[in-house]
Structure formats: C-alpha cells, structure tokens
Amino acid sequence: MGSTSKPLYLHVPEPGCRPGDKPDFSDFEMPRAGETRRPESDTSPEDMRDLAFSIVRVLNAEGKAVGPWAGTLSIEKLQLGLRHMMTLRAFDERMMMAQRQGKTSFYLQCLGEEAVACAFRQAMQPGDMHFPTYRQAGLLIAGGYPLESMMNQIYSNANDPIKGRQLPTMYSSKEFGFFTISGNLGTQFVQAVGWSMASAISGDTKIAAAWIGDGSTSESDFHAAMVFASTYQVPVILNVVNNQWAISTFQGMARGNSATFASRGHGFGIPSIRVDGNDYLAVHAVAMWAAERARLGFGPTMIEHVTYRAGGHTSSDDPSSYRAEGEGSAWPLGDPIERLKNHLISLGEWSESRHAQVTAELMDEVKHAQKSAEAVGTMTSGKSSSSRDIFEGVYETMPAHLIAQRQEAGY
Amino acid sequence: MTQRTMIEAIQNAHDVAMERDDKVVVFGEDVGFFGGVFRCTAGLQAKYGKNRCFDTPINELGIVGTAVGMAAYGIKPIVEIQFADYVYPAYDQIVSEAARIRHRSGGDFTCPLVIRMPAGGGIFGGQTHSQSPEALFTHVAGLKTVVPSNPQDAKGLLLAAIEDPDPVVILEPKRLYNGPFDGHHEKPIVPWKKHPLGEVDDGYYITEIGKAATAREGSDVTILAYGTMVYVAIAAAEEAGIDAEVIDLRSLVPLDTDAIKASVEKTGRCVIVHEATRTSGFGAELMSVVQELCFYFLEAPIIRVTGWDTPYPHAQEWDYFPGPARVIENLHKVMGA
Ligand SMILES: Cc1ncc(C[n+]2csc(CCOP(=O)(O)OP(=O)(O)O)c2C)c(N)n1
Numbered sequence: 001m002g003s004t005s006k007p008l009y010l011h012v013p014e015p016g017c018r019p020g021d022k023p024d025f026s027d028f029e030m031p032r033a034g035e036t037r038r039p040e041s042d043t044s045p046e047d048m049r050d051l052a053f054s055i056v057r058v059l060n061a062e063g064k065a066v067g068p069w070a071g072t073l074s075i076e077k078l079q080l081g082l083r084h085m086m087t088l089r090a091f092d093e094r095m096m097m098a099q100r101q102g103k104t105s106f107y108l109q110c111l112g113e114e115a116v117a118c119a120f121r122q123a124m125q126p127g128d129m130h131f132p133t134y135r136q137a138g139l140l141i142a143g144g145y146p147l148e149s150m151m152n153q154i155y156s157n158a159n160d161p162i163k164g165r166q167l168p169t170m171y172s173s174k175e176f177g178f179f180t181i182s183g184n185l186g187t188q189f190v191q192a193v194g195w196s197m198a199s200a201i202s203g204d205t206k207i208a209a210a211w212i213g214d215g216s217t218s219e220s221d222f223h224a225a226m227v228f229a230s231t232y233q234v235p236v237i238l239n240v241v242n243n244q245w246a247i248s249t250f251q252g253m254a255r256g257n258s259a260t261f262a263s264r265g266h267g268f269g270i271p272s273i274r275v276d277g278n279d280y281l282a283v284h285a286v287a288m289w290a291a292e293r294a295r296l297g298f299g300p301t302m303i304e305h306v307t308y309r310a311g312g313h314t315s316s317d318d319p320s321s322y323r324a325e326g327e328g329s330a331w332p333l334g335d336p337i338e339r340l341k342n343h344l345i346s347l348g349e350w351s352e353s354r355h356a357q358v359t360a361e362l363m364d365e366v367k368h369a370q371k372s373a374e375a376v377g378t379m380t381s382g383k384s385s386s387s388r389d390i391f392e393g394v395y396e397t398m399p400a401h402l403i404a405q406r407q408e409a410g411y
Numbered sequence: 412m413t414q415r416t417m418i419e420a421i422q423n424a425h426d427v428a429m430e431r432d433d434k435v436v437v438f439g440e441d442v443g444f445f446g447g448v449f450r451c452t453a454g455l456q457a458k459y460g461k462n463r464c465f466d467t468p469i470n471e472l473g474i475v476g477t478a479v480g481m482a483a484y485g486i487k488p489i490v491e492i493q494f495a496d497y498v499y500p501a502y503d504q505i506v507s508e509a510a511r512i513r514h515r516s517g518g519d520f521t522c523p524l525v526i527r528m529p530a531g532g533g534i535f536g537g538q539t540h541s542q543s544p545e546a547l548f549t550h551v552a553g554l555k556t557v558v559p560s561n562p563q564d565a566k567g568l569l570l571a572a573i574e575d576p577d578p579v580v581i582l583e584p585k586r587l588y589n590g591p592f593d594g595h596h597e598k599p600i601v602p603w604k605k606h607p608l609g610e611v612d613d614g615y616y617i618t619e620i621g622k623a624a625t626a627r628e629g630s631d632v633t634i635l636a637y638g639t640m641v642y643v644a645i646a647a648a649e650e651a652g653i654d655a656e657v658i659d660l661r662s663l664v665p666l667d668t669d670a671i672k673a674s675v676e677k678t679g680r681c682v683i684v685h686e687a688t689r690t691s692g693f694g695a696e697l698m699s700v701v702q703e704l705c706f707y708f709l710e711a712p713i714i715r716v717t718g719w720d721t722p723y724p725h726a727q728e729w730d731y732f733p734g735p736a737r738v739i740e741n742l743h744k745v746m747g748a
C-alpha cells in the first residue's frame with residue numbers, strides 16, 4: 001500500500017467554551033452517586049483500572065449518602081467537616097477583602113474546592129505529612145491550625161511564623177503536618193515521595209500526601225514522583241486537584257484532552273481513582289481507602305479530585321477575560337458546602353436556621369482572629385516583620401559575608 | 412512613532428516579526444488565548460492563528476526543549492517563561508543544549524531561539540516572582556543575554572534577537588513594564604504613555620545586541636547599570652548632585668567594553684549597580700572588565716551596589732532592593748576616595 005502525504009498541522013486543544021459562549025459541560029461524564037464499586041484495598045492494580053475512568057460519588061441529588069463508599073463518617077464528624085469548610089469560606093472572604101483594602105499584597109482563595117483538603121485532612125493521622133500547593137489551606141483549617149497565625153502570615157506582621165519572607169498564603173507548619181509551600185509549581189510532588197521513602201527506610205508508620213494542580217501535572221516533577229513511587233512502592237498518596245483551570249489554561253492542555261489525569265498513574269502501575277471533589281463524603285472515603293493501602297504496605301495511590309475553581313486564580317486575576325460567564329454555576333458537581341449541608345438536613349441533623357446561625361458564628365470567629373492579627377500589624381500598619389529577618393535563616397550560622405551585609409543594611 | 416508601554420512595545424515586536432516572517436512562532440504558559448499574564452502576546456493568536464501562537468502545558472523544560480527542536484528544524488521560536496523565577500526546570504535545555512548545539516555539531520545544527528522572561532523585583536512578589544538570574548545565563552558560553560530598560564529598546568532588542576543566529580535570553584524588568592521606576596516606591600511612576608522614553612518607532616527596526624547606551628552624560632563617575640537600576644542610578648546621581656555618567660549596558664553578553672572603557676577613562680571612577688545577589692553576580696564580571704581595561708585611569712576602588720546575598724524577601728522588599736539611598740551613599744564614597 002502506498003502512502004500519500006498531506007500537509008501536517010499542529011493540534012492545539014481548546015476548551016469547550018470561552019467568554020461569549022454558553023457554558024457547556026455536556027461532554028462531562030458523571031456516573032450516578034453510589035455507582036462506582038469499592039474494591040478491597042489489596043486488589044491488584046490491574047484489577048481496578050476502571051476506577052481511573054469513573055468518579056466515586058456518595059451524595060446523590062436528594063442529599064442522601066448511597067453506595068459502597070458511604071458510611072465512613074459519624075454525624076459529629078460530618079458537622080465538624082461542614083464547619084471546617086464554612087470557616088475556610090469565611091476566611092477567604094475576609095482575606096480577599098483585606099487584600100482589596102490594601103492590608104496585604106496578594107491573596108489566593110480556595111472557593112468551590114473546600115471539600116478536597118478539608119475532607120482529606122480528616123482521613124490522615126498525626127505525624128503524617130502533607131506536601132501541599134497554595135490551594136490547600138483547608139488542610140490547616142481542618143487540622144486545627146490557628147486562624148490568627150495564618151493571618152499573621154498573610155499580613156507579614158511581627159508574628160508571621162515565616163517572618164515576612166514569603167508571599168501571603170505560602171504557609172508552613174511542620175507541627176501541623178504541612179510542608180512549606182513553594183511558589184515553583186510541582187516541586188513538592190516528588191518531595192512527598194522522598195519523605196515517604198524515608199518513613200519506609202526508617203521502619204516508621206507515617207505516610208505522606210502529595211498535592212498538585214491539574215495544570216502542574218505537566219511539570220516533570222510529577223512524572224519523576226510517579227516513577228519513584230512505583231519503583232519503590234512508596235507509602236504515599238498522590239493527589240491531583242483537577243479544578244478545571246490553570247490560570248487561563250483549561251485542564252485539557254495538561255493531558256492532551258484525552259484520558260483522565262488519574263489514568264496517568266496506569267503507565268506506572270499505580271492504582272488510580274477519581275473522586276467527586278465537591279462531595280465531602282466521597283473525598284473522605286477515598287482518602288481513607290488510599291491511606292489504608294499505604295499503611296498496609298500496598299504502595300502508592302493516585303487520586304484525581306474532580307472539582308472547579310469557582311474564583312479567580314488569585315487576587316491579581318480576572319477570569320472573565322478567559323472563562324465563559326456562568327461557567328461556575330453550570331458546573332455539574334455543585335457546591336461542596338451546599339451539598340454537605342443538604343445531606344445533614346436530610347438526616348435531620350442540621351437546618352437552614354442552624355446553618356445561618358453557624359455561618360454568623362464562624363464569621364465572628366474569623367473576624368475575631370482578624371482583629372487580633374491586625375492589632376499586631378498588617379503590611380501597611382502596626383508592627384511588621386523585621387528586616388533583620390532578610391539575613392537570618394539563610395544558613396543556620398550566618399557566614400561573615402552576610403554579617404557584613406546585614407551591618408551595611410543597618411540591622 | 413507611537414507612545415507605548417514596554418508591554419505594548421514587546422507585543423508590537425512580536426507582531427512585526429510574525430508579520431514579516433511566517434517562520435516565527437510564539438508560545439508559553441497562558442500566552443495564546445489570554446495573551447500572557449502580563450499581556451505581552453495579546454491578540455497574536457487571534458491574528459496569526461493557533462499554529463503560530465499557542466498555550467503550552469506547564470513545563471518549562473518542555474517549552475525550551477521543544478523550542479530547541481523547532482530551531483533545529485529551521486523555524487524561529489520565541490518562548491515566554493512566565494517569570495524568570497520559573498526558568499530553572501528548563502536550565503539543562505538552555506545550558507547543555509541550546510547554548511552548545513552549534514559548537515558541538517560543527518555548525519551542522521544551530522539553535523536560533525529567543526527565551527523571554529520577566530525578571531526583577533519591586534512588585535511585592537516575594538522570592539518566586541522577583542529574582543534576577545542574569546548571571547546564570549551570562550556564565551554560559553554560547554548564550555547572549557540582554558536586558559532592556561525602555562520600550563524602544565525592548566522592541567528593538569526583541570527584533571534583533573529573533574534575527575540573531577544564536578540563542579538569546581531576554582530578561583524584561585517587570586517593574587519597568589508600565590513606566591520607569593527609580594526606586595522611590597512611595598511616589599507614583601510617570602507611565603510610559605506620558606514619558607518621552609515611551610515613544611517607540613513603528614514597524615521594523617533593531618537595537619543592535621552588544622551596544623550600550625548612555626542614559627545620562629556626566630564627568631565625575633561612571634555608573635554601570637541595566638534594567639530597572641538605570642533609573643535608580645539616574646535618580647541617585649541627581650539627588651546626590653554628583654555628575655555621574657550612567658551607562659545602560661542593554662546587552663550583558665556580548666558586552667560593550669568599548670563604551671565602558673571610554674566612560675571610565677573619562678571619569679576615573681566606577682560604581683556598578685544591580686538588583687541580583689552580590690556573590691558571583693554580573694557585577695563581579697563588570698569589576699574585572701573595568702580593572703582589566705581601565706586600571707591606570709582609576710582614581711578610586713570600584714564599588715558595587717547589589718541585592719543582598721539572601722532570597723528575595725516579601726514584606727521587607729524595600730530593605731532588599733538597592734534603591735537610590737544606597738547608591739547615593741556609595742557615590743559619595745567613591746567620590747571621597
Ligand atoms: C514552575 C512554575 N511555572 C509557572 C508558574 C506560574 N503559575 C503559577 S500558578 C499557575 C497555574 C497552576 O495551575 P494548576 O496546577 O491547575 O493549579 P491551580 O492554580 O488551578 O490550583 C502557573 C502557570 C509557577 N508558579 N511555577
């Protein structure tokens with residue numbers, strides 16, 4: 001057979017809609033709640049490849065928890081989970097406002113994806129370590145980290161635990177299992193694998209969770225993490241938060257608009273599963289399952305959390321120039337807070353009036369923390385972090401040339 | 412002539428180049444539909460199509476590595492690294508590949524590509540949106556490294572870089588995108604749109620790579636600067652009442668040693684100013700050059716004013732940034748010696 005040649009062209013993937021278009025998620029395949037099976041945690045990777053193409057969902061349209069993944073949380077834990085998400089949302093609202101008022105230089109919110117980090121955190125144990133991106137503040141809030149410390153960091157004030165050195169929201173807390181956030185995308189993903197290897201080398205029982213955004217899975221660090229995780233069967237959970245967007249770039253750009261992020265794990269023999277990231281119960285159940293696999297020595301699991309970045313990328317971004325109007329409300333997986341609220345109401349364990357009351361209560365708590373943080377200082381008032389801290393901590397012991405520079409600077 | 416911001420001048424340079432030569436392609440993170448987070452590629456995809464201006468996956472190694480392959484094929488890639496702080500994953504492709512392909516293949520393959528990246532601080536961007544990594548490129552044989560300080564040069568250097576037969580790295584001082592910044596952060600800037608230096612030639616022209624410009628004539632002392640520091644140096648000279656000559660290097664490699672020599676021979680004194688960290692910074696190279704070429708004309712030791720040898724801080728930005736006060740102090744020092 002002879003071959004004919006014709007001019008080639010470059011295939012450049014495009015999102016379904018852009019500004020001016022009607023939001024359209026008709027090609028988003030979404031199984032019904034309860035439909036996706038739950039294999040035993042020791043199932044071999046080849047026998048659960050289907051999980052990378054389905055979506056684990058527990059909450060149905062009526063707010064009922066259904067199917068094999070339901071039942072991992074008590075009523076108290078569900079109520080606590082709802083409070084965590086509501087706290088995070090109130091926190092984001094106040095800090096976005098503080099940024100607009102000029103009290104800090106920058107802010108990055110988690111709007112619409114609160115369930116992912118908040119529910120996941122509940123499945124982890126003390127001593128475990130997260131290697132987060134900038135969009136997992138829920139890990140700190142659900143882990144009980146003080147709101148005021150977060151705000152001190154955001155304001156770079158005199159009580160900022162990281163001394164004014166990093167951009168707002170780039171928190172760090174070893175005590176709370178939260179690795180220092182890097183502004184360079186992807187670097188943490190492979191570090192989490194290394195941390196878990198160390199736990200294995202040391203005969204410890206701790207595990208780590210790696211976090212990365214859909215867009216950042218393109219970085220080489222993501223692939224390096226997978227090859228090490230699979231080679232050494234590392235006790236790590238590899239989380240991909242697919243919130244559909246990477247600044248102005250849609251998620252299809254990072255995966256050739258084919259297959260799924262979860263299925264990336266298959267080439268490495270890593271069991272991979274997709275979960276409804278706006279379903280608190282589903283995220284928790286899948287996290288528990290993956291953590292059990294890691295703790296029992298069955299190695300790494302990749303989880304793709306399917307969610308939606310309901311806000312702008314950061315306080316510097318205006319998504320209306322690249323996203324269709326109304327895309328957020330057309331998003332088929334809804335809002336995580338609404339869904340958990342409706343679930344608790346359907347169980348008779350919550351009510352609209354209680355919700356309103358708790359919303360006000362949590363907002364007060366956030367405002368109270370804000371007041372205390374602002375009493376210390378913001379970026380434009382009060383006590384700021386010291387300029388001596390530019391020089392401190394570059395090395396454990398300051399070398400002579402830095403001492404000289406610090407003196408030259410007058411500190 | 413059209414009054415343009417540096418962003419508009421850079422956008423216009425792309426436009427002129429793409430219009431003139433259909434081998435020119437432009438890509439990087441968010442550069443396609445959106446036109447770049449700083450808007451330097453705005454409208455190019457709509458005008459030239461997705462085959463010539465497109466978004467990429469977030470992988471800097473991939474962006475530069477594919478550009479090397481394209482250059483080897485014979486088309487002309489211009490890539491944007493969203494911030495200079497994110498170039499490190501691409502470093503191997505730049506240092507071991509782009510820079511050496513001509514030499515190692517005996518000229519069989521070449522690598523004419525342009526790598527643009529916003530650099531420098533002054534925007535409260537913290538350690539991952541503020542770095543000045545020029546010395547990591549100037550140290551590499553086979554690369555050219557340029558730093559424009561105004562819209563006219565930003566356009567001319569980009570057009571020259573596109574035609575250059577070898578790889579060129581362009582560090583664009585993001586603090587200058589909208590207007591000249593002299594380090595007085597408490598004062599508003601005069602936007603390029605209202606500034607005489609915002610006048611940019613229309614159409615095609617080039618600013619020769621390897622030629623410095625005199626940003627301020629003077630006879631007391633030579634200040635060697637580039638990028639944002641050109642304006643800091645001018646402000647310092649004027650506030651100190653010292654008749655400094657400010658040389659805007661524009662191109663670091665190749666370096667206009669003739670211009671440096673002529674100025675330092677005239678003034679007999681030299682202060683070097685850059686925003687990057689001091690140790691092994693480009694200022695060290697400049698000091699060596701001045702020492703080698705002008706030793707017998709020097710009336711005082713050469714001084715450099717630089718960023719401190721620390722990561723770029725967030726909140727303490729103005730105690731890190733080498734502003735006019737520090738330059739003035741050192742001008743007095745070099746004049747007093
Ligand atoms: C190495 C590197 N390249 C580029 C950037 C610039 N950048 C910051 S966030 C971002 C988009 C990331 O999108 P995604 O991974 O989907 O995370 P999301 O913001 O949606 O949570 C880009 C390109 C960066 N911070 N680091």
Ligand SMILES: [Mg+2]
Pocket residue numbers: 213214215241242243244245246247309
């Ligand atoms: Mg994303």
